Structure formats: structure tokens, C-alpha cells
Amino acid sequence: MRSRTAESAIAEEQSFLDTALDRRDRLAGHLSTELEEAAEDALDHSRRRMLKRQYDELRRARDGLVFGRLDGLDGTVRHIGRIGLRDQREDADPLVLDWRAPASRPFYTATPLDPQGQARRRHIRTSGSVVTGVDDEPLDEKSDGSLVGEGALLAALGERRTGRMSTAISTLQREQDDIVRAGATGPLIVQGGPGTGKTVVALHRVAYLLFTHRHMAERAVLVLGPSPRFLDYIAQVLPALGETAVVSATCDTLLPGVTVARGEDRRISEIKGRAMWQQTLERYVGSLLPQPRNLELRWEGDAYVIPAGTVAQALASATQGRAYHQARAAFAAQLHHLLADAVAEQRESLLESMEEGFEDILARFSGPDSPAGPSASDVDGLLSEDELEDLRERIATHPTIARFLASIWPVRDPAVTVRSLLHDQDLLHRYAPELTDDEKALVAAEPGAWAPSDIPLLDAVAELLGEESPQLQGEFMADRARSRRDWVYGHVVIDEAQELSEMQWQMVLRRCPSRSITAVGDIDQAEASHRHTSWAQAVQATLGDRWTPAELTICYRTPREVMELTGPVLAKAGSHNAPPRAVRSSGITPWEHTVAADELVGTAAQAVRELQERWAGGTVGVVAPVARAEELRAALGGVPVLTATEAKGLEWDATLVIDPTGIAAEPRGWNGLYVALTRCTQELGQLHLV
Numbered sequence: 001m002r003s004r005t006a007e008s009a010i011a012e013e014q015s016f017l018d019t020a021l022d023r024r025d026r027l028a029g030h031l032s033t034e035l036e037e038a039a040e041d042a043l044d045h046s047r048r049r050m051l052k053r054q055y056d057e058l059r060r061a062r063d064g065l066v067f068g069r070l071d072g073l074d075g076t077v078r079h080i081g082r083i084g085l086r087d088q089r090e091d092a093d094p095l096v097l098d099w100r101a102p103a104s105r106p107f108y109t110a111t112p113l114d115p116q117g118q119a120r121r122r123h124i125r126t127s128g129s130v131v132t133g134v135d136d137e138p139l140d141e142k143s144d145g146s147l148v149g150e151g152a153l154l155a156a157l158g159e160r161r162t163g164r165m166s167t168a169i170s171t172l173q174r175e176q177d178d179i180v181r182a183g184a185t186g187p188l189i190v191q192g193g194p195g196t197g198k199t200v201v202a203l204h205r206v207a208y209l210l211f212t213h214r215h216m217a218e219r220a221v222l223v224l225g226p227s228p229r230f231l232d233y234i235a236q237v238l239p240a241l242g243e244t245a246v247v248s249a250t251c252d253t254l255l256p257g258v259t260v261a262r263g264e265d266r267r268i269s270e271i272k273g274r275a276m277w278q279q280t281l282e283r284y285v286g287s288l289l290p291q292p293r294n295l296e297l298r299w300e301g302d303a304y305v306i307p308a309g310t311v312a313q314a315l316a317s318a319t320q321g322r323a324y325h326q327a328r329a330a331f332a333a334q335l336h337h338l339l340a341d342a343v344a345e346q347r348e349s350l351l352e353s354m355e356e357g358f359e360d361i362l363a364r365f366s367g368p369d370s371p372a373g374p375s376a377s378d379v380d381g382l383l384s385e386d387e388l389e390d391l392r393e394r395i396a397t398h399p400t401i402a403r404f405l406a407s408i409w410p411v412r413d414p415a416v417t418v419r420s421l422l423h424d425q426d427l428l429h430r431y432a433p434e435l436t437d438d439e440k441a442l443v444a445a446e447p448g449a450w451a452p453s454d455i456p457l458l459d460a461v462a463e464l465l466g467e468e469s470p471q472l473q474g475e476f477m478a479d480r481a482r483s484r485r486d487w488v489y490g491h492v493v494i495d496e497a498q499e500l501s502e503m504q505w506q507m508v509l510r511r512c513p514s515r516s517i518t519a520v521g522d523i524d525q526a527e528a529s530h531r532h533t534s535w536a537q538a539v540q541a542t543l544g545d546r547w548t549p550a551e552l553t554i555c556y557r558t559p560r561e562v563m564e565l566t567g568p569v570l571a572k573a574g575s576h577n578a579p580p581r582a583v584r585s586s587g588i589t590p591w592e593h594t595v596a597a598d599e600l601v602g603t604a605a606q607a608v609r610e611l612q613e614r615w616a617g618g619t620v621g622v623v624a625p626v627a628r629a630e631e632l633r634a635a636l637g638g639v640p641v642l643t644a645t646e647a648k649g650l651e652w653d654a655t656l657v658i659d660p661t662g663i664a665a666e667p668r669g670w671n672g673l674y675v676a677l678t679r680c681t682q683e684l685g686q687l688h689l690v
């Protein structure tokens with residue numbers, strides 16, 4: 001039963017929510033009329049876009065229109081919601097504060113020890129347009145102050161999982177909020193154990209940055225995740241936060257038009273992920289540039305020679321700071337000039353010699369008293385500037401000259417270029433001397449189809465070669481950004497960043513030269529083939545020490561009972577860190593059974609059925625060793641059966657971990673097992689093999 005005070009608080013907030021909903025509808029109606037009229041009025045484009053954005057924002061903001069309230073020590077009352085709502089009176093304070101606005105910050109960070117001028121924080125729970133409850137937190141009393149809005153947080157964490165991540169704007173915690181609102185001028189690397197809200201923080205940070213730095217929306221924000229399944233899991237969070245200027249991708253899908261077509265051996269992927277490839281590729285593409293020499297060209301039946309010295313100068317100025325194809329275009333322009341000059345010069349000297357011959361003839365046939373005939377000065381051999389321009393134009397568009405250029409400086413395709421290097425041990429010997437003979441042989445023996453570790457190499461070569469023809473610039477659209485290799489993003493967010501190889505980091509930096517990057521990850525969950533065991537090591541080759549560390553320390557997902565099992569696993573993974581502190585207990589003891597190999601599938605099927613019954617309306621997931629995943633997938637149809645790598649970043653109400661010893665025996669398997677054990681929000685079961 002609710003107390004009278006709770007009833008009256010709910011009624012009070014219901015009345016406020018009704019006002020806010022009414023205001024929202026009025027504003028949306030007003031904007032809609034303005035937009036309709038604007039169609040005829042030819043409203044200027046950018047204003048129209050702004051109105052449309054505001055209109056869409058208002059229409060989307062149904063859930064969580066108002067979710068919080070701050071009562072100041074000075075008696076002021078401020079409501080906080082998904083978006084800001086202006087009051088009817090222009091000079092009045094906003095009716096609802098946007099959660100990202102600076103004035104909303106105390107909602108996430110005020111504590112009894114640091115009340116920031118606030119007397120009380122209230123979480124308002126709603127379902128559609130109905131207020132269902134309030135949680136009040138006095139900020140003028142002493143408490144341990146470790147959690148913000150504990151009631152609302154624990155209610156959110158205890159909810160059944162839907163298989164899709166949801167927003168956490170009403171329950172963001174202080175350490176999370178600090179990261180969400182951190183400055184964005186350089187790389188920020190956030191370390192956090194499983195379930196500490198790294199993904200939550202990363203996505204809310206995108207929304208915060210796009211709200212605070214409007215210019216970022218013009219260049220879009222790139223969100224990089226570990227797998228398409230993960231991107232699907234987080235897909236609705238940003239639209240729910242009102243953000244559409246976002247492109248999501250994995251490192252494998254970042255290069256437009258290129259698809260990963262095969263898996264690869266860990267050893268080779270480690271070799272191909274090393275930072276040294278950047279120099280290797282630079283050296284190799286550099287070697288493909290033409291060398292200075294005499295160039296012999298034909299034009300309209302005559303031969304012309306451009307001497308090696310002149311060619312060397314033209315090459316030096318064309319290649320200066322330019323990618324291969326841009327340098328080629330600059331050199332072509334110079335070549336056209338040089339040839340036109342040579343043609344003009346030859347023509348001049350020909351005319352001059354003709355002229356001299358003509359004067360001799362005249363001198364022979366006429367005496368000193370003869371009347372003056374045409375003289376050398378009357379026959380001007382020089383080409384006018386227009387004639388010279390016309391000649392250059394004809395040279396520039398002539399197929400013979402284009403063929404000549406192609407013979408000394410061919411257009412190159414990144415894919416062919418990468419393959420020609422990787423499959424040739426002699427070239428590898430010359431340009432990748434850092435590799436051992438064994439490593440070179442392994443790389444050269446790889447099949448032709450692209451593997452994940454090829455993508456950053458292709459990307460690097462595509463950058464070194466440059467676009468053959470410049471791509472059109474235009475008005476921003478996320479699709480446009482996605483379709484362009486050379487798109488420069490306003491900000492990049494990397495989730496599960498511990499998995500990135502050095503070459504993948506390079507690929508990210510290429511897309512964000514400003515280095516406005518947020519990388520979140522858990523170095524203890526790293527399973528990729530690289531050997532990094534610290535962030536400093538992971539980014540040494542790309543960022544050096546120019547990055548800011550941050551940390552998340554509280555586990556929101558996994559209950560205490562499960563987290564207690566993970567300490568020894570983490571130690572076996574070679575980590576010196578302790579697992580994060582779990583914020584809650586589920587009251588359910590993790591269980592484990594041991595079964596014979598031939599009973600494994602049947603027992604797993606039975607266990608999944610029981611879990612599904614217990615967690616009806618929620619989700620159940622199975623994590624298994626790579627070698628068993630296929631068989632289990634076939635037998636347990638309908639339930640996700642994933643390897644530890646595939647389960648990264650995901651969560652279910654209940655997880656069944658199959659053959660933990662088998663998972664631990666995989667490469668970096670203890671890290672994998674740490675991932676597997678920490679996926680559940682409520683119940684963990686393990687099936688061991690005898």
C-alpha cells in the first residue's frame with residue numbers, strides 16, 4: 001500500500017507530467033504548422049532542418065518526457081527529462097530541463113556530502129503518460145552516498161532483459177556521468193570491468209556530445225562495436241536518445257565496398273595487426289612511384305625529350321605531401337605543361353631557322369638597293385598565351401599522352417596492391433624486414449579472400465593511394481558518411497576497444513584526425529590475437545602517451561553471487577586487477593553440474609528449458625567452447641548459443657555456460673571464461689564435462 005505522502009507526490013507529478021505533455025503537443029503542433037507553411041514560403045534550408053529536428057525530437061520524446069526533479073535548498077524546483085521544454089512565457093525558466101544541460105548535472109552527481117545546492121532528488125517513474133511511482137532521496141542527510149537514486153537504479157537493474165539495450169538517462173551514476181560529460185578534445189580511454197556500464201556510458205556520451213557540440217552532428221559520430229550482433233543489441237539506444245547523426249560499424253565493415261570473406265589463424269592475425277605494417281605499406285607504396293629519368297614523348301609525329309633533371313623536379317613537387325593518385329594528377333598537369341612548352345619551343349626554333357633560311361634566300365636574290373621584303377621580325381614564332389593554353393588542353397585530353405602517363409605511373413587498385421605485396425615473399429623481405437622468415441612465409445601463403453586483419457591494411461593502402469577521382473562533397477547524411485572511406489567524423493566511440501589491433505587503431509585515427517575519441521573496454525576481457533595486457537601497451541604505437549584514462553568501478557549487471565566466482569578466473573587470465581564491485585545481489589546461488597560428454601547436449605537442452613521457464617518474459621543465453629557451439633546450436637534452436645568472443649558486450653537474465661574448462665583451454669581462454677561468466681543479470685548455471 002502506498003502512503004498518503006507517496007499518493008500526493010504521485011498526484012503532484014502526474015499533474016506536472018500532464019502539463020508537460022500538453023506543452024509538448026502544443027509545441028509539436030506549432031512546429032508542424034510552421035513546417036507546412038514553410039514549404040510554400042521557401043524557408044531557408046538550414047532553418048527548416050532545425051525545425052524538423054526539433055519536431056522529430058518532440059514527437060519521439062514520449063517515454064521519459066519527465067523522469068526527475070531537483071528541489072533546491074533555495075526552494076526552486078526543476079524537472080528533468082529526455083528533452084528540454086520551453087515554458088509558455090518566454091522569460092520564464094524552462095518547464096523541463098534537458099538531461100544533458102549543465103543545470104541537470106546535480107541530478108546525477110549531488111550527494112548528501114556534496115549536495116550542490118540541492119535539498120532533494122526525486123526519480124519519477126512513468127508508464128506512457130501515467131506516473132506510477134516516485135523515489136525521493138533527501139540530500140541534506142548523511143548517508144554513504146555511493147549510489148544515486150538507489151531505488152530507481154535497482155528497479156531498472158532488476159528488470160527482465162528484452163534482448164535490446166535500453167537507455168539509462170534517469171539512473172546514470174556519478175562516475176558514469178563524469179565520463180559522459182568529460183571534455184572531448186583528445187582521446188579518452190575508459191577501463192571498466194564487466195557490467196560497469198561502459199556501453200551505457202559510451203552511448204549516453206554520444207548523445208551528450210551531440211547536444212553540447214552541435215557541430216559534431218554535421219560530421220556525424222562513428223560508433224564502433226565488436227560485432228553486428230552487438231550493434232543490433234545497442235541499435236535502439238541512440239535513436240531513443242534522439243540521435244540520428246550516428247554511423248555504427250565494426251572494424252570489419254568500416255571500409256566501404258570491402259567484405260570479410262573468411263576467418264583466419266590467430267597467429268597470422270596477430271602478425272598482420274602489428275603497427276609496423278604502416279611503415280611497410282608506406283615504403284611499398286613509395287616504391288611504386290616513378291623514378292626520375294629522361295621521358296620521351298611523341299606529339300603529332302614528333303619526338304620530345306623531357307630531361308631527367310626536369311622530371312625529378314616535377315616529381316618532387318608533385319609527390320610532396322600528396323597521396324599516390326593525387327601526386328599522379330599533379331604530375332600529369334606538370335607533364336602537360338612541360339610537353340606543351342617543349343612543343344612550343346621546338347616550333348619557335350623551327351620558325352627561327354626557317355626565317356634565317358628565308359633571309360639568306362632574300363639576300364642572295366636581291367641587291368642592297370632592292371625594296372625591303374618581309375623580314376624576320378615580321379614572322380613571329382612565339383605562341384600566344386591562348387594558343388599555348390589550347391595546346392595544353394589538347395595534350396591533357398589526348399589518349400596517347402594518357403597512355404604514356406599510365407605506362408610510367410599506373411592507376412592502382414588498393415586490393416591488387418595489398419595482394420601483390422602480401423603474396424610475394426621477396427617484396428615482404430624488402431619492405432617488411434621486421435618479420436621473421438616464418439612469419440613472412442605464413443603471410444604469403446594466405447588465401448586471396450579478405451580476412452579481418454586485411455581490412456586495416458587495405459584501408460591504409462587506400463589512404464596512401466588516395467582516391468583516383470575526387471569524391472563529391474555534399475550535405476551531411478549518415479549514409480553518405482558510411483559510404484565514404486575518407487569521411488572525417490566529429491567524434492568516434494569505440495566499444496570493446498581492448499580488442500583492437502594496432503592497425504585497427506590506425507584505421508580509427510584516420511577517420512578522426514582531431515582525435516576526439518572515446519574508447520571504452522576492459523583490458524581483462526581482451527581475447528583478440530594481439531598481446532596487449534594494458535592500455536598503455538595497446539595504444540603506445542598510435543597514441544603514445546597523449547590520452548586520458550578514466551575508470552568505472554561498479555558492476556551493475558552481474559549479481560554479487562556470480563562476481564564472487566570470477567576473482568580466480570581473472571587471476572588465471574594473468575590479470576592483477578580485482579573484478580569490479582557488484583552493486584546488487586540476486587539471491588540466486590550460481591549452480592554447476594558435471595555430465596558425461598555423450599549426455600551434454602541432452603542435459604543442456606533440459607537446463608535451457610528450465611531456465612526459460614524460470615525467466616519467462618526475459619532472456620536466456622548459452623556460451624560454449626568454439627568446438628561445441630555448432631552442435632549445440634543445432635540442438636538448442638531458438639536460444640542464442642555463442643562463443644565467448646561472440647558473447648562480448650551482450651547480456652541475458654540467465655546464462656548457461658557449457659564446458660567452462662573447454663572455454664578456458666582456448667587461446668586467451670581465461671579471459672573468454674571471464675566474459676562468459678559475467679553475462680547474466682540474475683542466474684548462472686555451468687555444465688562441466690567429466
Ligand SMILES: Nc1ncnc2c1ncn2[C@@H]1O[C@H](COP(=O)(O)OP(=O)(O)OP(=O)(O)O)[C@@H](O)[C@H]1O
Nearest residue numbers: 168171172173194195196197198199200556557649
Ligand atoms: N546507470 C545505470 N542505470 C541503469 N542500468 C545500468 C546503468 N549502468 C549500467 N546499467 C545496466 O547494466 C548492464 C551492463 O551495462 P553495460 O553493458 O553498459 O556494461 P559494460 O561495462 O559495457 O559490460 P561488458 O564489459 O560486459 O560489455 C546493462 O544492462 C545496463 O543497462
